[in-house]
Amino acid sequence: MSSVSHEPSLPFSGARQTFGFNDGAALAGTLLPWACLLAAMVLWAISLPEISVDEIGGLGLITALPWTMALSVGLIAGGFVIALGEKPTRRLTPLALILMLVVLLHGTPALVYDNLRYPWAWKHLGVIEYIQRTGSIDPWSRYLAAYHNWPGFFLVFAGLGKLFGLDPIAMSQIGRFFPLGLNLLYALVLPYIFRCLSTDLRLVWTATAIFVVGNWVGQDYFSPQGTAFLLLLIVLALCLGPLAAIPPRPSPHAPALYFDIWRLRLWATRRMPVLPRALSPAMKATAIGVVLSLIVAIVASHQLTPILLIAMLSGLFLLGRLAIGFALFAIAAEVLWLVFVADPFMGQMLSMLVAEFGAVGEDTFGAVIDWNSVSESQRLVSLAGRAIVATIGLAAIAGCVIRFHRGYRDGIAAMLALAPLPLAIATSYGGEVLFRVYFFALPFLSFFAAALVFPAPKSRLQPFKALALALLLMGGSAAFILANNGKDAQYRFSDSEVAAARWLYETSEPNTLLIEGASTYPRQLQNYENMIYVPLPEELPAIAAALSSDPAGLLGDWLHNHDGPAYAIFTRSQNAYFEAMNPLPDSDLSDVVEALLASPDVEIAFVGPDAIVFQPSTERAAPPR
Numbered sequence: 001m002s003s004v005s006h007e008p009s010l011p012f013s014g015a016r017q018t019f020g021f022n023d024g025a026a027l028a029g030t031l032l033p034w035a036c037l038l039a040a041m042v043l044w045a046i047s048l049p050e051i052s053v054d055e056i057g058g059l060g061l062i063t064a065l066p067w068t069m070a071l072s073v074g075l076i077a078g079g080f081v082i083a084l085g086e087k088p089t090r091r092l093t094p095l096a097l098i099l100m101l102v103v104l105l106h107g108t109p110a111l112v113y114d115n116l117r118y119p120w121a122w123k124h125l126g127v128i129e130y131i132q133r134t135g136s137i138d139p140w141s142r143y144l145a146a147y148h149n150w151p152g153f154f155l156v157f158a159g160l161g162k163l164f165g166l167d168p169i170a171m172s173q174i175g176r177f178f179p180l181g182l183n184l185l186y187a188l189v190l191p192y193i194f195r196c197l198s199t200d201l202r203l204v205w206t207a208t209a210i211f212v213v214g215n216w217v218g219q220d221y222f223s224p225q226g227t228a229f230l231l232l233l234i235v236l237a238l239c240l241g242p243l244a245a246i247p248p249r250p251s252p253h254a255p256a257l258y259f260d261i262w263r264l265r266l267w268a269t270r271r272m273p274v275l276p277r278a279l280s281p282a283m284k285a286t287a288i289g290v291v292l293s294l295i296v297a298i299v300a301s302h303q304l305t306p307i308l309l310i311a312m313l314s315g316l317f318l319l320g321r322l323a324i325g326f327a328l329f330a331i332a333a334e335v336l337w338l339v340f341v342a343d344p345f346m347g348q349m350l351s352m353l354v355a356e357f358g359a360v361g362e363d364t365f366g367a368v369i370d371w372n373s374v375s376e377s378q379r380l381v382s383l384a385g386r387a388i389v390a391t392i393g394l395a396a397i398a399g400c401v402i403r404f405h406r407g408y409r410d411g412i413a414a415m416l417a418l419a420p421l422p423l424a425i426a427t428s429y430g431g432e433v434l435f436r437v438y439f440f441a442l443p444f445l446s447f448f449a450a451a452l453v454f455p456a457p458k459s460r461l462q463p464f465k466a467l468a469l470a471l472l473l474m475g476g477s478a479a480f481i482l483a484n485n486g487k488d489a490q491y492r493f494s495d496s497e498v499a500a501a502r503w504l505y506e507t508s509e510p511n512t513l514l515i516e517g518a519s520t521y522p523r524q525l526q527n528y529e530n531m532i533y534v535p536l537p538e539e540l541p542a543i544a545a546a547l548s549s550d551p552a553g554l555l556g557d558w559l560h561n562h563d564g565p566a567y568a569i570f571t572r573s574q575n576a577y578f579e580a581m582n583p584l585p586d587s588d589l590s591d592v593v594e595a596l597l598a599s600p601d602v603e604i605a606f607v608g609p610d611a612i613v614f615q616p617s618t619e620r621a622a623p624p625r
Helices: 023-050 067-083 093-112 119-134 145-149 152-164 168-175 178-195 201-214 224-240 256-268 281-301 305-318 324-340 343-356 376-405 411-418 433-451 463-485 495-506 544-549 551-561 572-581 589-597
Strands: 512-516 531-535 566-571 602-608 611-616
Touching: 023 067, 023 093, 067 093, 067 201, 067 463, 093 178, 093 201, 093 463, 119 145, 119 152, 119 168, 145 343, 152 168, 152 224, 152 281, 168 495, 178 201, 178 224, 178 433, 201 376, 201 433, 201 463, 224 281, 224 305, 224 433, 256 411, 281 305, 281 324, 305 324, 305 411, 324 343, 376 433, 376 463, 376 572, 411 433, 495 566, 495 572, 495 602, 495 611, 512 551, 544 551, 551 566, 551 589, 551 602, 551 611, 566 572, 566 589, 572 589
Parallel strands: 512 531, 512 566
Antiparallel strands: 566 611, 602 611
16 A cells, blocks of 8 residues: 555546537536526525415424425426536536425515524523623523523523513514525535545535435534534534645654554545645634634533544544644533533533443434324324434445445544434433434535445446436425424424513512423523423423323412412413324313313413413412412
């Protein structure tokens, strides 16, 4: 192994590529993708006014989409496949189609829903409101303590809100478009990362498109997670590009082990693109400063992403493509943050984290749906997500094998894809760690999946592969809408639900008891520290019999027996949760509400078309204490 071949190309530059088109076909290949893009944009615009959120049922948004939306997706997929044959080194047509696919998948719900999706996005607004209201963070907070111990994201948006005079409701309207904005930025950064791994732009664009349809897990909402992931991608782009290095040849007098390691590093990066030209000292210093600043921002904003960042930077060092200083800086920043900033949280959680380490079990799989209890529609929603994961995962394995057979070692891409796996044994992360592992690995799984279509720069896009890729993008988009938007009956909120939550939290006082039909409503959007939360699903099955037989008596007693203000809130989205997840088989949340309406023990404190808030009736005296 005396020499290693590299493909002589820099990111987004290279020799002219042709793929067997004659002049007429080449002209058609140039114009048709743009025609498909324009037609897709028109059909999407026509589709938006036809979408009625009232038609969203157990399968979520997909049930409300008109047929023109499917045709728009088909045009994007067809145009994309055609564009891959039009000398993609010279044109950005595939990227334009990818961006339109992002707009269709993420812009549609942002535009047709009146308010911010996801109840957990609203509690992020609550932390921002707390910082704006108090001018400080509370690392010892009884609720949402993790956010106060990693407050980077919240401090930035609290400052922006103060600067522009935005309250939580106004900021929620901006947050609606966060998935769209983040995914557009993902789609702009990822091609550069992929271009540092392969010279074939067809593979680069295909991998980016697969990432778009594969990113269904919903970690890209108004959150520290989605933002930290973007910062992580930028760090990788800089470290794989301008700051990357080739493993230096050991000194002739070095031990034999050094030469073995050097040869192994070269073998693991065989046939990777040639590195870009060395930066000027000023540009290199700027790039290093940006990377170090982003590392600090990631460490200050999220608990899990820094662990992955350290693993990836360490992997790049071990493969000889990056100086060790970046990994050491990330390790130092993380340790210092945990010891000196997040010590209130770590002091309380360290014993649990140690107990969880290495214990892969029920807690790890806690967020995976229980098919035995949910509705049939939610089983289909879950199946769509699993189908995406399985399809991309199997395609990635096959693509990796084919690339290896073709002489590509892709050690860096493989390391980056495998780096998130240890997270599954390090912590259950509230039962969501499997989703996070998939999310973190997805860019590099997409790279290998795209290699199944384009294993090498000289490989032709054969008709059956073109058809398979188009079907993957169309079927993947449909599965994405099912998996990502399949719970929107629970996760989208009407103006009435927002108004009820806003009234409730605005009028709350410290030590207020809040009984919740479920946690699926605009929860904790402000003054969240005033509440004592009692979500009914978390009290099951202990109260199942009483809640089914005498809900008014049970909840009436809770409201009256509390020493302080007490409320119970029920919303349309909470009822959708009960219908989909079936936590109370013998009755429904609507039965609970009807019983409360007929009870003299409670009275209505607030009512709207989609929400109602009860409080103890003044006609019933609380029992003596």
